[in-house]
Amino acid sequence: MIMLLVSVALLCCSCPLFAVTFEYPNWTYTFTGYLKHESAYDTRQNNGVDANEYLLYPEPPIYDAQHQDINHRGQHAFFTLESRAGITAEGPSIKSYQPKAVVTADFFGRSFEIDAIADLLNLATMRYAYVDLTNDRWSFLCGYFWHLFCFDQYTPNSVSNNCGDPFVVDSRNPQLRISKLGKRSKFSVALSTQLDYTSDGPIGFDTSYSKNAIMPNLTLRYDHTFGTHTCCFAVDLKRLAPRLQTNTGYKTRESLMSGAINSTLALKWPDKVSCYSSLVYGQNMTNFVIFGGYAVHTIDPVTDVRTYANLYGTAVQTDIEILRWDQRCVPGIFLGYGKNLGARTSIIDDQLADDGSLVERRVYGIGTTIDHAWRIAPRLRLFYKTVCAGIELECTQASYGIRDTHAKVQCTQPVTNIRLLSAVYYIF
Amino acid sequence: MKHTLRIFLVLVYLSMRHTHATILSDKAVDFGGFVRHSSALDSRLTVPDNEGVSALFPLPKRIDPVGRDINARGQYNMLTLQTRLFSRLYAPPIGDARVQGYIEVDFQGRRNIAELIRMRRVYITCDYHNFSFLGGQTDNPFFISPYEPKTVTIDQGAPYNPFSRNPQIRFAYNRGICTVIGTATTQLDKLSPGPIGFSNTYMRNAIVPNLDLQVQIKPNDQLFFATSANYKRLAPRIASAVGDQIFKVHESINSFSAFAMGWCAIPQRQLQLATKIVYSQNMCEYDLLSGYAVRSRDPVTGKQIYTNLANVACWADLQKNVREWIQIGCFTGFTKNLGFGHPVDDNLLVDNAVPSSLVFAREPTVNYVMRIMPRTFWNIKQLSIGAELQLDHATFGSISKDGTICDSHAVNLARLHLVLLYNF
Numbered sequence: 001m002i003m004l005l006v007s008v009a010l011l012c013c014s015c016p017l018f019a020v021t022f023e024y025p026n027w028t029y030t031f032t033g034y035l036k037h038e039s040a041y042d043t044r045q046n047n048g049v050d051a052n053e054y055l056l057y058p059e060p061p062i063y064d065a066q067h068q069d070i071n072h073r074g075q076h077a078f079f080t081l082e083s084r085a086g087i088t089a090e091g092p093s094i095k096s097y098q099p100k101a102v103v104t105a106d107f108f109g110r111s112f113e114i115d116a117i118a119d120l121l122n123l124a125t126m127r128y129a130y131v132d133l134t135n136d137r138w139s140f141l142c143g144y145f146w147h148l149f150c151f152d153q154y155t156p157n158s159v160s161n162n163c164g165d166p167f168v169v170d171s172r173n174p175q176l177r178i179s180k181l182g183k184r185s186k187f188s189v190a191l192s193t194q195l196d197y198t199s200d201g202p203i204g205f206d207t208s209y210s211k212n213a214i215m216p217n218l219t220l221r222y223d224h225t226f227g228t229h230t231c232c233f234a235v236d237l238k239r240l241a242p243r244l245q246t247n248t249g250y251k252t253r254e255s256l257m258s259g260a261i262n263s264t265l266a267l268k269w270p271d272k273v274s275c276y277s278s279l280v281y282g283q284n285m286t287n288f289v290i291f292g293g294y295a296v297h298t299i300d301p302v303t304d305v306r307t308y309a310n311l312y313g314t315a316v317q318t319d320i321e322i323l324r325w326d327q328r329c330v331p332g333i334f335l336g337y338g339k340n341l342g343a344r345t346s347i348i349d350d351q352l353a354d355d356g357s358l359v360e361r362r363v364y365g366i367g368t369t370i371d372h373a374w375r376i377a378p379r380l381r382l383f384y385k386t387v388c389a390g391i392e393l394e395c396t397q398a399s400y401g402i403r404d405t406h407a408k409v410q411c412t413q414p415v416t417n418i419r420l421l422s423a424v425y426y427i428f
Numbered sequence: 429m430k431h432t433l434r435i436f437l438v439l440v441y442l443s444m445r446h447t448h449a450t451i452l453s454d455k456a457v458d459f460g461g462f463v464r465h466s467s468a469l470d471s472r473l474t475v476p477d478n479e480g481v482s483a484l485f486p487l488p489k490r491i492d493p494v495g496r497d498i499n500a501r502g503q504y505n506m507l508t509l510q511t512r513l514f515s516r517l518y519a520p521p522i523g524d525a526r527v528q529g530y531i532e533v534d535f536q537g538r539r540n541i542a543e544l545i546r547m548r549r550v551y552i553t554c555d556y557h558n559f560s561f562l563g564g565q566t567d568n569p570f571f572i573s574p575y576e577p578k579t580v581t582i583d584q585g586a587p588y589n590p591f592s593r594n595p596q597i598r599f600a601y602n603r604g605i606c607t608v609i610g611t612a613t614t615q616l617d618k619l620s621p622g623p624i625g626f627s628n629t630y631m632r633n634a635i636v637p638n639l640d641l642q643v644q645i646k647p648n649d650q651l652f653f654a655t656s657a658n659y660k661r662l663a664p665r666i667a668s669a670v671g672d673q674i675f676k677v678h679e680s681i682n683s684f685s686a687f688a689m690g691w692c693a694i695p696q697r698q699l700q701l702a703t704k705i706v707y708s709q710n711m712c713e714y715d716l717l718s719g720y721a722v723r724s725r726d727p728v729t730g731k732q733i734y735t736n737l738a739n740v741a742c743w744a745d746l747q748k749n750v751r752e753w754i755q756i757g758c759f760t761g762f763t764k765n766l767g768f769g770h771p772v773d774d775n776l777l778v779d780n781a782v783p784s785s786l787v788f789a790r791e792p793t794v795n796y797v798m799r800i801m802p803r804t805f806w807n808i809k810q811l812s813i814g815a816e817l818q819l820d821h822a823t824f825g826s827i828s829k830d831g832t833i834c835d836s837h838a839v840n841l842a843r844l845h846l847v848l849l850y851n852f
Contacts, residue, residue, distance in 0.1 A: 027852070029459075087513070089852035094809050101463045101850050103511060110541050124545035126535035129511040131463045131850040133811075142465040142848050144508040174465065174506035193467075193506040196543060207505070214469070214504045244473075244501050251496040 026092035031428075033085030033104075038159075038423035039078050045071040046417055050108050051121055053079040054161050056289070056366070057373050058417035060400040071415075081107045082161050084127060097133040097140075104128040110196075127172070139179040139186075147171040147197075148190035148219040149236045149288060154266040154276045156319035156334045159379050159390035159423050166367065167315040167336030167375060169262055169280055169288045171197040173217070186223040191216040199287045200364035201242045210287075212241035213255060230266045235259070238284065240294075242364075246304035256294055256308040258284035270323070277318040283310030286365045290315050291340045291373070293365015295347035295407055311365055311407050312341035327383065334377040340370055342408035349403055363407065371409035373398040388425040393418065461513035462851045466582075467506040471842040473499045475791060481509060481536060482583040484715065484790070485797045486841035488824035499839075509535045509542050510582050514549075525556040530564075538617070546617070549593060562598040568714055569598070569611040569640040575652055575691040575702055577745035577759045580803050580816035580847050583715065587790070588743040588761030588799065590687070590706060590714035592618035594638070607644040612637040618713040621788040622664045633663035634680060652691040659684055660710065662720070664788075668730030681720050681734040683710035698749035709736035709769070712790050716741060717763055717797070719789025721782065721831065724773040737789055737831055738766040755805040764796040768831030781834075782827040795823040795833035814847040 021030045040053070048055040052075070061069040086104030093099070109123040130143025146152035150171055156164040163170065175192035194210040194217070201209045210217065221234040238258045246252050260282020268274040286293045292313030296306050321332035351360040367373070379392035396419070401412035466481075474483035490498040514532035521527065529552050537544035551564025567573055570590035577585045584591060594613040601608050614637050615628040622630045631638065642656035660683045668677045689704035708718040718739035722732045740763065747757035772782050784792055803816035818841070825836030 029852075091810050091850075091852055094811055099811065099850060101852050103461065103463060103513060105545060110537070110543060120541065120544075126509070126511070126543045126545070129463050129508045129535065131465070131811075131848065143463055143511070174467075174508050176465070176467070176506070191506075193504070195507070211503045211505045212501060214502045216504060216506065245490075245492065245498050249492050250494065251492040251498045 028090045030088045030090075031085070032088070034083065034425050034427040035080065036082045036423055036425050037078065037080050038082070038161075038421060040076065041420045042075045042417055043419075044415065044417040045073055045075065046419075048162075050081055051077065051079070053077075053081050053108075054165070055394070055396070055417075055419060056162065056166050057370065057396055057398040058415045060369065060398075061413065061415055069415075081109075081121065083107055086128065094133065096135040097138075098135065100132045100134075102128050102130055102132070134181075137181055139177075139181060141177040141179075142175065144172060144174050144195070145177075147173045147175070147192060147217075147288070148177055148188055148221050149234050149260070149262055151232050151234075151262070151264045151266075151278060154230065154232070154264050154278070156276065156317065157321055157330075157332060157381075158319075158334055158377060158394075159381065159392035159421050160377070160394055160419070164317050164319065164334055164336055164375075165289045166291060166373070167317040167338045168278060169285075169290060171288050173197065184225045188219075188221045188223075190219045190221075192219065193217065194287055197287050197289065199238075199240055199284070200293055200366070201240070202361070202364070205286075209240040209242055210238075212244060213239040214241075215239045228268045228270055230264075230268075232262075232264045232266075234262045236262070236282070238287075240284070242294075242308065243306075246306075247360075248302075248304040250303040250305065252303070252305045254306055254308065256284065256310065258282070258294070258310050260285050260288070271327070272323060274321045274323060275318065277316075279314070279316045281312070281314040283312055284365070285313055289366065291338050291365075291367040291370060293363065293368055295343060295349075295364065295368075296362040297343075297345055297347060299348060309343040309345045309347050309407075311343050311347075311363075311368065313367075314339050314341060330381045330383070332379050332381070334375065334379070336375040337372065338367075338374075339372040340367055340407075340409055342404075342406045344406075346405045347403075347407050349405075363403065367398070368407065369400055369403060369409060371399045371401050371412045386427050388427065390421075390423045390425070392421045392423075394421060395419075456518040457515060458518075459513070459515040460852060462511065462849050463508070464510040464512070464582075464847060464849045465506065465508050466510065466580075466845065466847045468504070468846075469844045470503045472839065473501055473503065474841060474843075481507060482581050482586065483818065483820075483841065483843050484583070484587050485794070485820055485822045486839045488791075488793060488822075489837055489839060497839075507542075509537075511535055512548065522554075523556075525554050528553045530566075558602045560600045560602070562596070562600075565593055565595045565616065568592045568594050568613060569596075569609065569642055569656060570658070570685075570687055570706065570714060572644070572654055572689070575654075575689065577702065577743065578747055578755075578757060578805075579745075579759055579801065580805070580814035580845050581801075581818065585743050585745070585759060585761060586715035587717055587797065588706075588741045588763050589704065590708070590711060590716055592714045594618070605645055605647050607646070609640075609642040609644065611640040611642070613640070614638065615713055618715065620662055620710070620713045621719060621790070622662070623788075630662040630664055631660075633666055634661040635663075636661045650693045650695065653689070655686070655688040657684070657686045658711075662710070664720075664734060665732070668732070670728070670730040675729045675731070677729065677731040679732055679734065681710065681736065683720070683736050685709055685711055685718075700747045701744070703742070703744040705740070705742040707738070707740050709738050711739070712788070715790070717765060717790060717794050719787060719792060721768055721772060721787040721789075721792070722776060723768070723770050725776065735768045735770040735772070735831075737768055737787065737792065740764055740766055753807050755807070757803050757805075759799070759801040759803070761799040761801075762796065763798075765794055765831070765833055767828075771830045774829070777829055780829070782829060782831070784827070787827060787831075791824075792827055793824045793833065795825055795836045797822040810851045812847075812849040812851070814845075814849065816845040816847075818843040818845060 084106040109120040173192040177190040179188040262280040264278040292311040297309040315338035317336035377394040381390040399412035401409040517529040519527040532549040596613040619626040685708040687706040723735040743761035820841040823836040825833040
């Protein structure tokens with residue numbers, strides 16, 4: 001999706017038909033966007049966001065009295081939620097810095113809550129709102145944009161809106177970012193908080209854990225370019241405060257520090273082939289849509305004050321695209337693998353009643369009952385002037401099991417979903 | 429030719445402003461907006477609003493079993509929700525009447541659902557000689573935009589300053605230095621509280637819109653005075669339940685509010701001073717601390733009689749342009765609970781205090797709140813950087829039968845607010 005947007009932006013720049021530009025003395029306004037209609041057929045019930053337009057992984061099996069899997073049931077839907085429009089305003093330079101403001105909206109409504117509330121879909125939503133000041137040595141960015149830990153220029157160019165999630169880091173955040181630009185390198189530092197992509201916790205997915213931790217999310221990143229190829233390396237440090245008050249009414253100062261690393265190698269031979277690969281490893285990466293999270297480690301029997309353990313996760317992916325044929329016919333394939341690595345220390349699992357119903361969650365995150373998952377997704381996109389048509393076959397398998405005392409998943413059983421996705425874009 | 433000249437004049441006017449115009453058919457349109465990135469560090473939990481866009485006042489103490497205050501906990505957050513886009517449409521004149529349309533949106537969503545595009549102002553104005561008409565949604569009549577505090581925080585002085593936007597129709601007549609304005613408003617975004625929570629059904633069921641009569645006096649460009657009287661009627665319920673029976677009831681509450689403000693500019697010293705005093709009954713939807721309460725209840729039909737919770741708020745704001753590109757200012761505010769218009773019946777009291785469930789206000793246990801808030805703005809061309817230190821002192825207690833607060837305790841809040849704003 002991100003690459004698609006980049007492609008769209010590049011196409012918009014290269015073709016005067018695409019963007020509507022107004023120019024005034026010292027100011028340039030550009031209106032861009034696209035309409036996307038997609039049709040998705042699934043062989044199974046799935047866990048996703050925005051009415052499953054944004055697909056993550058298949059739902060676990062639920063067996064009825066005759067041992068038939070209730071979730072082994074297909075779905076079909078049309079979506080236009082990804083359609084978007086935006087404005088880019090470029091004003092007069094401020095000293096040596098060239099300022100640029102970007103505001104873009106889509107129609108996802110309030111998203112990233114698993115099982116999003118259906119009636120909040122289809123509402124215009126902020127996608128980007130940021131200011132960028134750049135000269136030949138420094139770049140400053142503030143506002144709502146892709147997280148620095150996310151290599152937004154090198155994520156898979158899939159037809160699906162998920163762009164490889166949950167095998168690729170994905171997050172947009174309010175942030176302050178400073179970059180030092182070199183000839184072939186760029187070093188960036190960012191402070192960010194959470195808004196749309198949130199961490200999980202005792203009250204569900206919410207921004208309060210990050211806000212109450214006081215410390216913003218700190219990210220460092222280094223990009224190096226050699227020829228037409230790029231490699232990037234990023235480190236992220238985050239602090240969460242899961243609760244301010246215990247279940248027995250005591251004030252508590254619980255907190256959890258988590259770290260993660262991400263790297264990518266983007267190989268690109270212009271007009272021939274592009275190959276983007278990434279590897280991410282870390283703790284508690286729920287807000288980046290990567291398997292893992294955190295869990296209760298100890299509980300004080302009197303005050304109910306708790307300590308927490310990070311759940312580790314890792315994911316690797318490769319996306320290959322053939323850019324021949326004047327880039328009018330672009331075949332590609334995405335390969336992804338993600339694994340839940342559990343905790344380094346013991347955890348206290350969810351509290352269940354005698355009948356097996358959930359009393360209290362104590363393990364927070366996504367895919368915490370999945371040992372590993374993989375995806376293979378071949379695709380083909382065809383471009384003609386302002387219209388693009390794409391088709392993709394997305395096969396995702398997740399191995400569900402039972403968590404042990406270290407949150408590692410045992411006794412796994414794989415379930416597979418195949419999504420046939422077709423989409424038509426009109427780019428303006 | 430005359431028509432072309434008008435469009436040309438509009439474009440000349442627009443080119444002098446910080447927005448940009450284009451011509452669509454025979455209409456002139458200008459558009460603009462800003463990207464606003466704000467970050468706030470709080471020393472204490474505050475009255476929550478939309479993701480903490482603004483901090484109205486600190487939360488009261490919440491004591492745990494060993495006497496520690498749970499709400500004495502800091503927070504940090506960054507937001508870009510106040511980013512805004514607007515467009516103004518200059519329609520061809522209708523006879524001697526000049527007609528304009530205005531649309532403005534931001535991303536604050538509704539209440540705690542942030543990021544959604546929200547209509548902020550949408551209205552049509554029509555100016556005809558000394559008369560003008562406005563229809564649509566814009567600032568409430570107690571908020572006169574050019575003369576309000578230029579704070580870094582987006583709420584411009586709430587809860588000391590009435591802050592909301594409402595659907596309305598407004599007529600104004602100007603004669604010399606004096607302008608008389610009559611306004612009728614209803615509620616949409618900011619709502620009154622009541623038995624079913626915050627809703628606009630109370631005003632809709634009351635049938636009568638919120639009515640306001642205002643007089644503005646502007647002797648010259650350096651002086652401005654305004655005063656206003658406001659009447660509002662709410663119908664909290666149309667039915668009551670007593671046991672298994674439901675009774676139709678005609679409940680209503682009438683509320684009266686007023687304000688007076690003054691503004692002056694001293695160009696020689698690059699100073700601007702503004703001040704306002706507001707007496708309010710039941711103006712919770714304007715982010716003020718007043719509201720209403722159940723005064724008595726009929727034991728047979730369940731019909732309730734209500735009483736206003738009154739409040740007085742005042743503020744002063746001073747701003748000085750130190751250099752062409754740097755401004756400093758300070759906002760000070762004070763607001764106090766004045767109690768109920770009539771005492772609550774003894775049979776509704778619990779432990780000699782009025783239970784919070786009978787009082788409909790943003791925070792009925794507030795006795796008084798005061799604020800001092802110094803700020804600075806640096807303007808570098810179209811880029812502005814703002815910094816503000818908000819220091820709040822609030823007292824909370826239990827509600828006595830006359831609505832005054834007893835057994836109060838004090839809490840303090842310090843908020844450091846930094847903003848980067850890019851106008852386009």
